[in-house]
Amino acid sequence: MQATIIEAINDALHEEMATDDRTLVFGQDVAESGGVFRATEGLQETFGGDRVLDTPLSEIAIVGAAIGLATYGYRPVAEIQFSGFLPPAFDQLVTNASRIRWRTRGELTAPMTVRTPYGAGVRALEHHSESLEAVYSHIPGLKVAVPSTPHDAKGMLISAIRDPDPVLFMEPKHVYRSFREEVPDGTYTEPLGEAAVRREGEDVTVIAWGAMMHKTREAVDNLDGIDVELIDLRSISPLDRETVVRSVKKTGRCVVVHEAPKSGGFAGELIATINDEALMFLEAPVERVTGFDVPVPLLAMEDFYIPQPPRIEEAITETVNY
Known part of the structure; x- marks a missing residue:
C-alpha cells in the first residue's frame, strides 16, 4: 500500500x-x-x-x-x-x-x-x-x-x-x-540500531535522521559534481558506529545535519566517534549543520531555525573543497 x-x-x-x-x-x-x-x-x-x-x-x-x-x-x-x-x-x-x-x-x-x-x-x-x-x-x-x-x-x-x-x-x-x-501489508520489522545507506558515494559522507533526511536529500539532489554518500542514522541509541566509520574511511569527509541545537547535539558524538576510529582517513574537518542554541522560535521564524537545503549545500561544498 x-x-x-x-x-x-x-x-x-x-x-x-x-x-x-x-x-x-x-x-x-x-x-x-x-x-x-x-x-x-x-x-x-x-x-x-x-x-x-x-x-x-x-x-x-x-x-x-x-x-x-x-x-x-x-x-x-x-x-x-x-x-x-x-x-x-x-x-x-x-x-x-x-x-x-x-x-x-x-x-x-x-x-x-x-x-x-x-x-x-x-x-x-x-x-x-x-x-x-x-x-x-x-x-x-x-x-x-x-x-x-x-x-x-x-x-x-x-x-x-x-x-x-x-x-x-x-x-x-x-x-x-x-x-x-x-509500505508492505502485514507484519515486518526493521532493525533498531542499524543505519541505512540511502545513497552510495565517494566524495563525502552526509549523515542525517528524521525530518532532516528530507532537507538533506533535497540539498544533495541540488548539487552538481559532488558524489555524496547519504546515511540515514535511524537509531540514535544504539548507534551504528560501524556504518558511519566505514563510510568516512571511504570518503574522507563528513557533514552531519540535525535540527537540535549545536551545543551538546548528537553531531558531537558522531564527530567524536569519527575522530576515535577514522581520524587518519579525514581530509577535512567534520562539518555540522544544526539548529541554533536558542529555544525553537515561534511561527514563521521556524524556517530560519531549521537547517534548510542552502545551508546544507554550502557545508557539503566547503567540506569537499577544503
Whole structure:
C-alpha cells in the first residue's frame, strides 16, 4: 500500500495489537479522538476500551504506568503528545525503565515503547517543537529510534514493541503527511540500531535522521559534481558506529545535519566517534549543520531555525573543497 508516516504508524499499531493481545495503547486523547495527529485513530473501535485508553494529563504517570505494565508481562505503547512534554517523565525513564533489567539482575524487564512526535516545522506553540534526542541517547538501557520514512516507521515501530527493553520512538511530525511510499501489508520489522545507506558515494559522507533526511536529500539532489554518500542514522541509541566509520574511511569527509541545537547535539558524538576510529582517513574537518542554541522560535521564524537545503549545500561544498 502507499502510505504516509502517520498511516504507517497507525498500521503498525493495528498489526501488533491484532497479533499480541498483551499490546496496550494509552496516552492523552489517544482513544476517543485518535490522538492529536490521528496516529491511533480506529484503535479503540477495533480493540476496545480495555486496551486503548485515554489518560490524565500527567506524563510521569503515563510512563510510570507503562513501566508497571511492562514488568507484569504486557507490551505497553505509551504516547506522549509532543516530545517537549517528555521531560516531566525523564525521571521514570532514567531511574526505572532504563535500569530495571540491571537493578534486578534480569529478573524484571521493561518491554515498553514510548511514542512521541518531535521536531519543528508545523508552526506549533512553545514546548511543541523540541528535538531532544541527544538527551535521551545518554541513558544506558534506553533505545532511541528515529525513522524518516513510512516503510521504516512501520517496521521499526513493530521492532520497538517487540523489543525486550524500553524504546523511545521519536516520530518526525514535520513529515508525518508530506509524502507517501510503498509500505508492505502485514507484519515486518526493521532493525533498531542499524543505519541505512540511502545513497552510495565517494566524495563525502552526509549523515542525517528524521525530518532532516528530507532537507538533506533535497540539498544533495541540488548539487552538481559532488558524489555524496547519504546515511540515514535511524537509531540514535544504539548507534551504528560501524556504518558511519566505514563510510568516512571511504570518503574522507563528513557533514552531519540535525535540527537540535549545536551545543551538546548528537553531531558531537558522531564527530567524536569519527575522530576515535577514522581520524587518519579525514581530509577535512567534520562539518555540522544544526539548529541554533536558542529555544525553537515561534511561527514563521521556524524556517530560519531549521537547517534548510542552502545551508546544507554550502557545508557539503566547503567540506569537499577544503
